Amino acid sequence: MIQLNDVSVRFGSLVALHPTSLAFQDGEFTVLLGSSGAGKSTLLRCLNLMNQPSSGSITVSELGNLQNRRALQAHRRHTGMIFQQHQLIGRLSALQNVLMGRIGYHTTLRSLLPLSKEEQAIGLHSLDRVGLLHKALSRVDQLSGGQQQRVGIARALTQQPRLILADEPVASLDPATADKVLAMLHQICKEDGISAVVSLHQVDLAKRYADRIIGLAHGEVIFDAAPRELTPMQAEALYAHRPSTVKAMPRPFRPSPFPLHLATAEK
Numbered sequence: 001m002i003q004l005n006d007v008s009v010r011f012g013s014l015v016a017l018h019p020t021s022l023a024f025q026d027g028e029f030t031v032l033l034g035s036s037g038a039g040k041s042t043l044l045r046c047l048n049l050m051n052q053p054s055s056g057s058i059t060v061s062e063l064g065n066l067q068n069r070r071a072l073q074a075h076r077r078h079t080g081m082i083f084q085q086h087q088l089i090g091r092l093s094a095l096q097n098v099l100m101g102r103i104g105y106h107t108t109l110r111s112l113l114p115l116s117k118e119e120q121a122i123g124l125h126s127l128d129r130v131g132l133l134h135k136a137l138s139r140v141d142q143l144s145g146g147q148q149q150r151v152g153i154a155r156a157l158t159q160q161p162r163l164i165l166a167d168e169p170v171a172s173l174d175p176a177t178a179d180k181v182l183a184m185l186h187q188i189c190k191e192d193g194i195s196a197v198v199s200l201h202q203v204d205l206a207k208r209y210a211d212r213i214i215g216l217a218h219g220e221v222i223f224d225a226a227p228r229e230l231t232p233m234q235a236e237a238l239y240a241h242r243p244s245t246v247k248a249m250p251r252p253f254r255p256s257p258f259p260l261h262l263a264t265a266e267k
């Protein structure tokens, strides 16, 4: 479990995330929703301290406070990141990109040497799981957008992650491909018991795949509940920059110190 305790993030005078307390349970597939600038990426990137909190703390079960260098190193080793623009190296093969997922397991010096057969096998297995074993030796800049994102997923899997953080992983894909790629990510996370926190703009995909939806507006959590509780009106309010028109109320079934979710919009 990852626990955010009163975490806030400021960029100069801008408060990107107001003090927020949340618990992310093991194996849960959480989707972050909210309009542009709502704070989704900021929250997501706090979960492995890619964004340093301005206040508060983040703790991980069995590791403790991530401000501890060793705890952070161990946490990052098992946290796979998936990005909107894939962040792959175009001139390298799919397999070479996927094997980048092993870097956290080695010292800088060791990472200059070829990886072991076992690690190469992990990379090939990851490519196989996303249906791209036959593309292992292809340059990634010769793959389609959907294939490139599947390579991104395979790279994350090669880390043998406990947690995957995916920042708008399907934003640059057409609707059918976006659904296929997200379905694949969801299935793999469920099969392997990997926790996932995924930011999206597609409410329909969030409702289809999330165990839990966290809605943000202006750097605040204004919805936190199971997808079935998100009504069309609430979803609309989430994207209408009108957080004052929705009422936050205690969310009874999740052990989070700040359990909020949207109630029906006020008249």
Ligand SMILES: Nc1ncnc2c1ncn2[C@@H]1O[C@H](COP(=O)(O)OP(=O)(O)OP(=O)(O)O)[C@@H](O)[C@H]1O
Residues within 6 Å of the ligand: 011, 014, 015, 016, 034, 035, 036, 037, 038, 039, 040, 041, 042, 043
């Ligand atoms: N490195 C940064 N420096 C300054 N301001 C930043 C930085 N990163 C984010 N912000 C600001 O923080 C706020 C929240 O940004 P964030 O990227 O978390 O939003 P988001 O919900 O992920 O948006 P989008 O859906 O467009 O990606 C925005 O106002 C953004 O401009």
